[in-house]
Amino acid sequence: xSNLYERIGGDAAVNAAVNIFYRKVLSDDRVNAYFDIVDMxxxxxxxxxxxxxxxxxxxxxSGKDMREGHKHLTGLNDSHVDAIIELxxxxxxxxxVAESDIGEIANIAxxxxxxxxxx
Amino acid sequence: xxxxxxxxxxxxxxxxxxxxxxxxDAGEKIPFSCRTGSCQNCLMKATQGTPPETAQVGLxxxxxxxxxxxxxxxxxxxxxxxxxxxTIDTRYKSRVLExxxxxxxxxxxxxxxxxxxNFRAGQYLTxxxxxxxxxxxxxxxxPDSNELEFHIRVFPQGQFSSWAAYETLENxxxxxxxxxxxxxxxxxxxxxxxxxxxxxxxxxxxxxILSDALKAGxxxxxxxxxxxxxPHSLYNTDLLTKYASEYDNVFYHPCVLDKAGVVDSRVEYLxxxxxxxxFEKFPSMVGKKVYLCGDPNLVKKLxxxxxxxxxxxQDIYADAFEPxxx
Ligand SMILES: Cc1cc2nc3c(=O)[nH]c(=O)nc-3n(C[C@H](O)[C@H](O)[C@H](O)COP(=O)(O)OP(=O)(O)OC[C@H]3O[C@@H](n4cnc5c(N)ncnc54)[C@H](O)[C@@H]3O)c2cc1C
Numbered sequence: 001x002s003n004l005y006e007r008i009g010g011d012a013a014v015n016a017a018v019n020i021f022y023r024k025v026l027s028d029d030r031v032n033a034y035f036d037i038v039d040m041x042x043x044x045x046x047x048x049x050x051x052x053x054x055x056x057x058x059x060x061x062s063g064k065d066m067r068e069g070h071k072h073l074t075g076l077n078d079s080h081v082d083a084i085i086e087l088x089x090x091x092x093x094x095x096x097v098a099e100s101d102i103g104e105i106a107n108i109a110x111x112x113x114x115x116x117x118x119x
Numbered sequence: 120x121x122x123x124x125x126x127x128x129x130x131x132x133x134x135x136x137x138x139x140x141x142x143x144d145a146g147e148k149i150p151f152s153c154r155t156g157s158c159q160n161c162l163m164k165a166t167q168g169t170p171p172e173t174a175q176v177g178l179x180x181x182x183x184x185x186x187x188x189x190x191x192x193x194x195x196x197x198x199x200x201x202x203x204x205x206t207i208d209t210r211y212k213s214r215v216l217e218x219x220x221x222x223x224x225x226x227x228x229x230x231x232x233x234x235x236x237n238f239r240a241g242q243y244l245t246x247x248x249x250x251x252x253x254x255x256x257x258x259x260x261x262p263d264s265n266e267l268e269f270h271i272r273v274f275p276q277g278q279f280s281s282w283a284a285y286e287t288l289e290n291x292x293x294x295x296x297x298x299x300x301x302x303x304x305x306x307x308x309x310x311x312x313x314x315x316x317x318x319x320x321x322x323x324x325x326x327x328i329l330s331d332a333l334k335a336g337x338x339x340x341x342x343x344x345x346x347x348x349x350p351h352s353l354y355n356t357d358l359l360t361k362y363a364s365e366y367d368n369v370f371y372h373p374c375v376l377d378k379a380g381v382v383d384s385r386v387e388y389l390x391x392x393x394x395x396x397x398f399e400k401f402p403s404m405v406g407k408k409v410y411l412c413g414d415p416n417l418v419k420k421l422x423x424x425x426x427x428x429x430x431x432x433q434d435i436y437a438d439a440f441e442p443x444x445x
Binding site for chain 2 (some may be wrong): 011014015018019022026027040041042046048049052057058059061082102112
């Protein structure tokens with residue numbers, strides 16, 4: 001199988017990763033201030049969209065959506081994106097994803113960095 | 120080709136078309152965003168017919184059980200009658216059967232269950248005082264009787280609650296609408312450990328859920344935490360103590376901020392903030408199914424803690440009693 005998304009397990013991988021990833025995000029003081037938990041189900045759904053994208057899955061998140069979605073967050077900088085990519089990596093390691101695939105996923109996440117930081 | 124019926128309009132879903140596209144193309148207004156089945160904005164409900172399983176991937180089990188599905192992922196295999204979620208327009212007239220104070224500020228009201236009115240214990244209804252004022256209240260009993268039981272906290276200035284406590288009379292009629300809500304028990308969970316946490320009248324849905332689990336012959340452990348300011352703010356302690364002594368797997372934990380000097384040899388109160396007390400007992404929530412009901416701020420706090428301590432988001436069911444703004 002050549003396709004990254006299928007290789008790591010598709011939708012089932014997203015579902016397995018989302019709880020672990022979001023738990024890490026909420027526990028991490030570097031980034032948790034940016035995540036509101038008022039409606040956790042909606043947040044989980046959003047994180048699923050993000051994970052589907054970085055896993056190379058079918059999604060309709062464009063750079064423009066990433067820009068719009070983060071524009072209102074003041075003080076967001078490279079260190080936050082780095083932290084998210086780090087937590088993503090830890091999540092994938094826990095799930096036993098191959099290092100090379102983790103690298104590929106980090107690259108996809110990195111590719112929206114400028115959109116997220118609105119520059 | 121299949122047909123869908125939406126708000127009394129019939130549409131044909133052509134091959135390779137999903138329900139969302141069909142409705143949007145026809146000019147219907149349906150909320151949506153990602154169109155890939157992840158954002159869940161296009162959640163809809165089948166009121167007739169069974170939506171395909173592939174349109175329910177990732178949904179909470181209690182939503183699946185109510186035939187909810189994602190319109191963008193739905194390629195129907197059969198004709199469906201569908202609606203947006205939480206739109207149940209039918210109202211029923213229901214007679215007030217009984218009123219009884221359960222504590223200084225909680226009144227229990229029993230209404231007649233209309234014929235063919237079905238619900239799952241733990242869901243809630245909209246109760247109409249008159250044409251202008253409606254409030255939501257959770258059903259505390261099982262659908263196996265002819266009554267609907269509610270626990271209503273009476274606020275001194277409460278437009279609905281004060282009226283219900285002091286003005287409406289037995290044998291009066293009021294209108295009810297519903298049921299709504301995805302905070303209920305499913306038999307798939309028969310071996311799971313359940314943790315039920317309620318503040319104040321948040322006990323109402325939990326009492327229903329507990330009864331439902333016991334009726335199903337639940338085999339896992341059930342811990343019910345009921346929190347209040349002091350022993351006087353708790354109610355149904357006798358009933359819950361009785362459940363705990365009758366069933367080996369049921370544990371009742373009345374929890375108060377302040378014991379207020381109350382000594383009751385039959386009830387052992389835990390003292391402290393509910394959002395600490397629960398997790399002193401359960402430092403790990405991994406694998407548990409958790410039901411949270413009552414005060415919105417506490418529900419939110421408990422939800423976060425429960426999740427961080429290892430419960431899956433899919434296994435956390437919550438009803439926050441948000442106040443109304445009218
Ligand atoms: C899904 C859902 C389920 C619910 N189930 C129940 C239930 O089973 N039992 C139950 O008792 N309630 C329940 N509620 C809350 C209920 O719907 C009403 O909001 C509540 O009874 C107050 O209505 P009221 O008309 O008496 O007071 P209102 O006229 O709306 O308010 C009167 C005064 O009381 C104050 N007040 C209202 N609510 C609160 C509060 N929570 N804390 C402090 N002050 C408040 C207001 O600020 C206002 O000053 C539920 C709410 C939701 C959303």
